[in-house]
Amino acid sequence: MIIMKADATKQEIDNVIAEVNKLGLRADVSRGESLTIIGLVGDERKIPFSYLSVLPGVRDAHMIETPYKLISREYSKAFQEPSENRVIHVGNVEIGGETPTYIAGPCAIESRTQLFRIAEEVKKAGAHILRGGIFKPRSSAHSFQGLGAKGDEEAREALTWLRDAGRAFEMPVLTEVRGENQVDLIAEYVDILQVGARNMYDQDLLGVLARKSKPVFYKRHFGASVEEFLSFSEYIAVEGNKDIILCERGELPIGKGKNFTRYTLDLAAIPVIQKETYLPVMADPSHATGRRDLIYPMSCAAMAAGASGLAIEVHYNPAESWVDAAQAITADELKKIIDDCNRIHGLTAGQNKKVKAGK
Amino acid sequence: MIIMKADATKQEIDNVIAEVNKLGLRADVSRGESLTIIGLVGDERKIPFSYLSVLPGVRDAHMIETPYKLISREYSKAFQEPSENRVIHVGNVEIGGETPTYIAGPCAIESRTQLFRIAEEVKKAGAHILRGGIFKPRSSAHSFQGLGAKGDEEAREALTWLRDAGRAFEMPVLTEVRGENQVDLIAEYVDILQVGARNMYDQDLLGVLARKSKPVFYKRHFGASVEEFLSFSEYIAVEGNKDIILCERGELPIGKGKNFTRYTLDLAAIPVIQKETYLPVMADPSHATGRRDLIYPMSCAAMAAGASGLAIEVHYNPAESWVDAAQAITADELKKIIDDCNRIHGLTAGQNKKVKAGK
Amino acid sequence: MIIMKADATKQEIDNVIAEVNKLGLRADVSRGESLTIIGLVGDERKIPFSYLSVLPGVRDAHMIETPYKLISREYSKAFQEPSENRVIHVGNVEIGGETPTYIAGPCAIESRTQLFRIAEEVKKAGAHILRGGIFKPRSSAHSFQGLGAKGDEEAREALTWLRDAGRAFEMPVLTEVRGENQVDLIAEYVDILQVGARNMYDQDLLGVLARKSKPVFYKRHFGASVEEFLSFSEYIAVEGNKDIILCERGELPIGKGKNFTRYTLDLAAIPVIQKETYLPVMADPSHATGRRDLIYPMSCAAMAAGASGLAIEVHYNPAESWVDAAQAITADELKKIIDDCNRIHGLTAGQNKKVKAGK
């Protein structure tokens, strides 16, 4: 759509229409009292809006269609997709189904013993999927970057522990993939491939991952709008992989001075995305807050907002955790969270289902 | 505290100490392996940090004490305040007590009939306090600014309706005060004085309001950190008025493109502030989201995060509302929200109380 | 304009048209390949978009006209305003004319002696307008709030000094008005009324100020988009006062960790606003950066971007300044800035004039 300036001349309008026709598109002109609007008929994704927006007399030229058609409820019929919620199956676990799904485990895998002990504990607490970091994204080049950083052999060893712990305690497993070169290796061992917030915009990584035909656990970047998050999800969907589990983990905090949390968890994004798309949406209160004492209230809040599940960092001795000690909780605390979240889900799921369906 | 640069010379350090002494303060010098830190002993609020920070060799000079001592749990003992949660009493209503408090009513008061009808409905739905806007802050100079904008007589008439509706349905009443000149008039009629988000930084208004000795319903600005919000609350507390009800109503959305909500409700701010201060904290899902369909999930989420209550806009015919039609819900929808929120509170209050107390 | 969803039914479209007609507006329907757009013909500012946006089948409903018509170049002809740049005359000084205008003086007025000394120095350095704070907006309730905070008598005394210093050194004078109740008093003494960033949204203050028929020096809020800034300028213009000097002074910094400046000066806003409106736009590098050492580069940068002038804080002994010591410069430094900025203006003004005019 093109909006002309209030003081655009007839010649400027005619010129724009001529340019539109040159591009092989039809121009639908609508003259209002003070503004003229030119609607373009054709495939919007191929229209050079940037070019049109700088023609004389043009105030604005932009796409009005959704940029994430493949995953949108609105367009799903056109793509012969069912518009109902997508349920993703991994082993015996369902994500996006009738009950919430809990992902838990250590921030970073430190040893076989550590991982097995935590796996056993989180399973008992009610978790469904086991997580554990091997390639850790870190802000400082001088910090511990995960066992994966030590070399291929160490990475493979840690991945074996993860696969084995998952088998031992009957949980599918998930770990973060930080770069294209790790995809093949990691995909050999894990059930779900995670893309962290910092890699949200990494279109090359998304393409490579998507082609592994495994579910992708995809986190929103801390500087990305919901619309961008969904637009970049298309890089996965366009490869034919729609087993995408979206995860909200917080925006950059605002204002001068302290906000007391690492990021601002945008819980309204959960029902918003569930209305826009048919994909499941989870929340990660651990990375969002960075504070152990806030995991309980923010988990309950996410569930009340309609989340399809939660991803939570657990350690038997949080203070000894090598990475992100301040945000890990114990398995006992996890159990309390899962119990209360299940009750909250029981209370709110009926009404939240109507919200998703737009009723 | 002053942190010297790694390459600061001895002479630069001595010079800083001399300056500190000249200001009548004691300097505690701590020499680390690579950095020297100078602690200042004295009343921090009177130290010219801006001046000290630009002395040669200084990397940083800043206050480390809390800037909101009067309302903080940490300092409350020093001020002989009880460090327990403050319970604010207005008529028969308690805010910050054992059960959640609900504020409801129309965005803008349109007529006596409209207000009485809504008052009756929200009372039946379970609301405790009646709200109604008379002076509306608006983004456009050309929009409806509330009945108060029509003149003193119209403002007084609308205020009379509000007071009378409150009496008729046994609810304390609340309205927004947008400027100092409205304080005397409004304080004659209402029980709780509201400061809107845009006025959060208005220190003159805060001072004048505070001296009315009525509870203040104080909203966080959409560009303010939690620390700034609490620092500006001191402008109320410093007048001796600690009946402050803090309200989270959303931060500026982030990123390029659409976020689908007007603001990002920062629900983690609720437990954070409840730990930092002894004041009650409520949430306003109506202004935060600007969307009727999100009021239910975000109300439930706020309650699960430990909110002391909610402020919600209600209209018997939302579509006919003069202002913010897209965000008003009906009294039936309010009833569903209050019922479910009370259940969520029942489930989560015990654990959230421990979070507040730092246990 | 109303944009219907891709899957909107014919009945939903007809229903929207019926609603539009009920509102007394004409609906221009444009059916594209996948979307239907309904243009509304009538006075947009009276259309209840909020109501329309929640009708079934509607994806989006919003105003497409400029919300700041009174000050826009695009609409100026309709209002019989010349679309050339507005030149504001105060005494012998021009703002928005052919040469840059410099406002300088202390952050806060401390004494008659301090003010007169600084006034003399900045005049010699080439400044045209004298500034000095009497009512200071401060983040902490415990900081020095300006002489005006001590009482009416002290405020009047400081205002007398300001007026007298202006007369003595032949400069119009300017001070910040922080609340409605200060307007009458301040307007008696000063030539230009300043609205600080924190008060940008204070529509009541803007209305009262505007009616004094003095030029208004109006600063952008640190959380406001350019569009909001201009929309709120309409609160001044709508009172018939178009002597508005807009001032860019920085946005909230972004990201985690330090940005090393207090705010992010948005210099592109200068040519942007000069294209959108006919008003002069200045920059305030002192408050934006909060750092004495950055005043020179950011002043030169603002001028190169086409600023109509600068507002800079000056003190003969910056370290002794009671408020914002870290950002004040000496008159000698000011002279260097003014000299170099005038040369930069000489170099760039011709091309920047074409940018403003859209050529």
Added chain:
Amino acid sequence: MIIMKADATKQEIDNVIAEVNKLGLRADVSRGESLTIIGLVGDERKIPFSYLSVLPGVRDAHMIETPYKLISREYSKAFQEPSENRVIHVGNVEIGGETPTYIAGPCAIESRTQLFRIAEEVKKAGAHILRGGIFKPRSSAHSFQGLGAKGDEEAREALTWLRDAGRAFEMPVLTEVRGENQVDLIAEYVDILQVGARNMYDQDLLGVLARKSKPVFYKRHFGASVEEFLSFSEYIAVEGNKDIILCERGELPIGKGKNFTRYTLDLAAIPVIQKETYLPVMADPSHATGRRDLIYPMSCAAMAAGASGLAIEVHYNPAESWVDAAQAITADELKKIIDDCNRIHGLTAGQNKKVKAGK
């Protein structure tokens, strides 16, 4: 450094000291009137602050040393680096030397003819380095992603054109590397490797690139603070490669409604970074503004702020550009910019050199 709470007990303080000693560090205790501060002596980068920050009685625990020592002026002596500005040599071109350096070329390489024509034109206009995109980061999975996306052969062909155009017109060449797998290929052909804003956090890519021992043109992410930008630069420096050219290209815009530019160019970051590090800093007005008409004022502004050079997109027919048509300028416009920027540099370089040196 650890700051204890005002109400921390003696036992809590003793416990923290014991924990610090257990970690093999020395604790320097400084007891103020109301707060106790514990300085830690040892290698800060190995201290588990996250763990310490959650011990009972602790208000805050954080690193106070600079996280980017390798590139900082402050620490450069310790690393036997000269603290003067680093001058990077590529062919006959200097970056960070006495005169500004200009990088210019098309946003995306479209054909050999297009590239050679633009190369010839920008060389004549005064550019020193030729740029051209082969792998384009795009927001939509459905847009043109650069010739590199078509396959290895096409990528190699485009890279050959770029190398040949550089040789033909005697300019070093630069292109963006979007993923690890492109590094080997691209490094065969180009002189400078570019990391785009979206990849700023990609530590794996940074490591791989750095080891190529070619200069890296490294852009700040739109959501990153200056401190984060510099901290991530360490991922390059830690590989022994200090030929890093930093580039400011804008932060996320703030506020509701339009800002009229794509990003907010943070020009104060230029002198700030030049004081913090010895590296050259350039600006990219094309991507920051996304508007052809703002390239002139923002280029001049960046240069006045002390930039070491500019990167600008040029096309002989901007409207026909396949990508980002709205922001490309012609070579004639580039010539005007280079001429005026050189004059501004001549005017301001002396004073800006003092700013960098902290004098």
